[in-house]
Amino acid sequence: MKSPADNTNTLLELENVTFRYPDGCVGLDGCSLAIHLGSRNVLIGANGSGKTTLFQHANGLLRPQSGLVRYAGAAVDYSRGGLRQLRSKVGLVFQNPDHQLFSASVQEDVSFGPLNLGLGQESARERVAAALQAVGMASFSDKAVHNLSFGQKKRVCIAGVLAMDPELLVLDEPMAGLDHGMRKELLAVLDELNGRGITLLLATHDIDFAYRWADRIHLMTGGRCVASLDAAKLADDGHALSAVGLPLPAVVELQRALGAHGLLSDSALPRSHSELLAMLDGPTSQSH
Amino acid sequence: MLIEQSAYANRWRKASPAAKGIFALGGFCAAFAAGAPAAAVVVALLIAAATLAGAGIPSGRYLRAVTPAFFFLGISCLSLAFSLRLDDGTGELSLALTPSGMQKVAEVSARSIAALTALLFLVLTTPLTDLIALFRRLKTPEVLLEIMVLCYRMLFVLSAAVHDTLSAQSARLGYATPRLAIRSLGGLAANLTLQVWQRAHALHMAAQARNNDGPLRFLEPVFANSGRDAIIATAAGSALVALAVGWS
Numbered sequence: 330m331k332s333p334a335d336n337t338n339t340l341l342e343l344e345n346v347t348f349r350y351p352d353g354c355v356g357l358d359g360c361s362l363a364i365h366l367g368s369r370n371v372l373i374g375a376n377g378s379g380k381t382t383l384f385q386h387a388n389g390l391l392r393p394q395s396g397l398v399r400y401a402g403a404a405v406d407y408s409r410g411g412l413r414q415l416r417s418k419v420g421l422v423f424q425n426p427d428h429q430l431f432s433a434s435v436q437e438d439v440s441f442g443p444l445n446l447g448l449g450q451e452s453a454r455e456r457v458a459a460a461l462q463a464v465g466m467a468s469f470s471d472k473a474v475h476n477l478s479f480g481q482k483k484r485v486c487i488a489g490v491l492a493m494d495p496e497l498l499v500l501d502e503p504m505a506g507l508d509h510g511m512r513k514e515l516l517a518v519l520d521e522l523n524g525r526g527i528t529l530l531l532a533t534h535d536i537d538f539a540y541r542w543a544d545r546i547h548l549m550t551g552g553r554c555v556a557s558l559d560a561a562k563l564a565d566d567g568h569a570l571s572a573v574g575l576p577l578p579a580v581v582e583l584q585r586a587l588g589a590h591g592l593l594s595d596s597a598l599p600r601s602h603s604e605l606l607a608m609l610d611g612p613t614s615q616s617h
Numbered sequence: 618m619l620i621e622q623s624a625y626a627n628r629w630r631k632a633s634p635a636a637k638g639i640f641a642l643g644g645f646c647a648a649f650a651a652g653a654p655a656a657a658v659v660v661a662l663l664i665a666a667a668t669l670a671g672a673g674i675p676s677g678r679y680l681r682a683v684t685p686a687f688f689f690l691g692i693s694c695l696s697l698a699f700s701l702r703l704d705d706g707t708g709e710l711s712l713a714l715t716p717s718g719m720q721k722v723a724e725v726s727a728r729s730i731a732a733l734t735a736l737l738f739l740v741l742t743t744p745l746t747d748l749i750a751l752f753r754r755l756k757t758p759e760v761l762l763e764i765m766v767l768c769y770r771m772l773f774v775l776s777a778a779v780h781d782t783l784s785a786q787s788a789r790l791g792y793a794t795p796r797l798a799i800r801s802l803g804g805l806a807a808n809l810t811l812q813v814w815q816r817a818h819a820l821h822m823a824a825q826a827r828n829n830d831g832p833l834r835f836l837e838p839v840f841a842n843s844g845r846d847a848i849i850a851t852a853a854g855s856a857l858v859a860l861a862v863g864w865s
């Protein structure tokens with residue numbers, strides 16, 4: 330199904346990647362996946378399906394035992410210089426913020442990446458300020474990391490990667506453990522980043538969120554990406570979802586039920602609860 | 618924790634750490650230069666006043682921070698004041714309080730108190746992250762700085778891990794009887810060892826993911842008015858030394 334145009338647009342590509350952990354556990358098992366430039370991608374899969382393992386391949390932390398990882402069309406070069414290149418373009422935000430933060434000061438931790446890129450103090454300072462601003466943590470720059478809440482730590486982690494100005498931002502379960510308000514704010518941050526042209530890939534367990542937000546939804550199971558779906562057409566792919574044990578997004582089921590009762594036109598495809606409500610209230614609704 | 622909290626929340630948090638360091642150093646010099654015990658005590662009182670009134674550290678908290686130090690100081694003074702004497706004739710062992718001993722105790726303890734207040738001033742007003750940045754500017758060897766950075770951070774990560782594991786164990790009656798407590802404690806130690814190892818590995822991965830290739834580099838914090846602060850601190854520190862030397 331790939332057109333040549335798709336290929337030139339592909340930023341990150343995994344081809345038949347297999348990775349086993351030293352203890353014999355299967356991390357990835359012949360996994361193939363393509364991420365397009367500028368798109369929003371969600372990786373969804375059960376616990377232990379290999380999401381974190383895949384992300385660590387994207388950033389060159391793990392090296393495939395067989396198969397290939399390509400970035401911007403070229404196979405990843407695992408030499409020191411090659412990894413440096415890759416990691417300055419692919420930013421990885423870890424699942425557990427305490428694993429990522431290692432300076433006790435917010436500002437210092439965020440400055441770590443830019444300084445590793447070889448930036449001078451002044452430009453690093455600007456990047457740090459901009460990154461903290463972007464995640465809404467500007468007023469916390471002098472605080473101690475251990476006095477922050479979990480959600481605030483997560484934002485600092487994101488800022489630490491943002492400050493490196495990546496092309497592709499990979500976030501491992503960014504929404505986990507955040508309250509409703511924080512999620513909304515984080516989403517706004519992500520939208521803003523995507524608007525700036527940053528390609529996003531994030532892991533989640535929430536199919537409703539994935540349907541609402543993503544362009545492409547990749548389904549993982551058993552260390553393999555079994556399907557990459559267009560979010561806009563997800564409603565037709567119920568079988569692919571149920572094959573990995575996921576339900577259809579609630580809003581799709583609701584829209585179908587409303588359609589069956591003649592309350593909503595069948596052509597209406599709300600992606601979220603609020604869109605659905607707006608359609609029911611709006612002039613497009615059939616009857617009321 | 619007590620010191621930690623004050624360091625992040627005091628009136629002089631934004632003052633340049635270099636200035637605070639200079640003032641503390643001035644205090645130290647004054648403590649050593651002080652000829653008479655009274656001079657050292659006055660120096661101590663002045664520094665304590667600066668900490669309480671200037672930096673705005675609550676006095677209750679200050680007292681709690683100095684008490685353990687005073688306790689140790691008291692014990693060592695006792696051992697200085699009394700001398701053990703073996704009487705030649707009777708072969709009896711006796712404790713004696715000597716005037717020269719008393720004089721010495723007064724000198725030593727007054728100086729220690731002054732030095733203590735100077736040190737407390739620094740740590741109560743300056744977070745360790747600022748101090749580490751200061752050491753970095755003073756060209757402390759990188760290895761030491763990295764160890765400090767990581768230890769300081771890991772201290773909190775690990776204390777959280779200890780706390781979590783302890784509460785998880787207690788919640789399932791891990792410490793209900795002494796026997797169980799010993800077993801649980803063993804489990805805690807084993808679990809922590811593993812965690813330390815995993816954390817170290819995770820941090821290494823995180824450093825690599827952000828393109829680290831060896832030395833840990835961080836931004837130097839900037840402090841507005843650091844020049845002015847340094848001048849004031851130098852003046853205040855010199856005044857302390859002058860006072861200590863001139864007292865007689």
Ligand SMILES: Nc1ncnc2c1ncn2[C@@H]1O[C@H](COP(=O)(O)OP(=O)(O)OP(=O)(O)O)[C@@H](O)[C@H]1O
Nearest residue numbers: 350352354355356375376377378379380381382383
């Ligand atoms: N360090 C490791 N050593 C051995 N096996 C591991 C290691 N890390 C992960 N695994 C195994 O690899 C498989 C994939 O794990 P991974 O962490 O990638 O899953 P995940 O999709 O991120 O899960 P979760 O949703 O729980 O974060 C699991 O079966 C896990 O047990």
Ligand SMILES: [Mg+2]
Nearest residue numbers: 380381424501
């Ligand atoms: Mg994971």
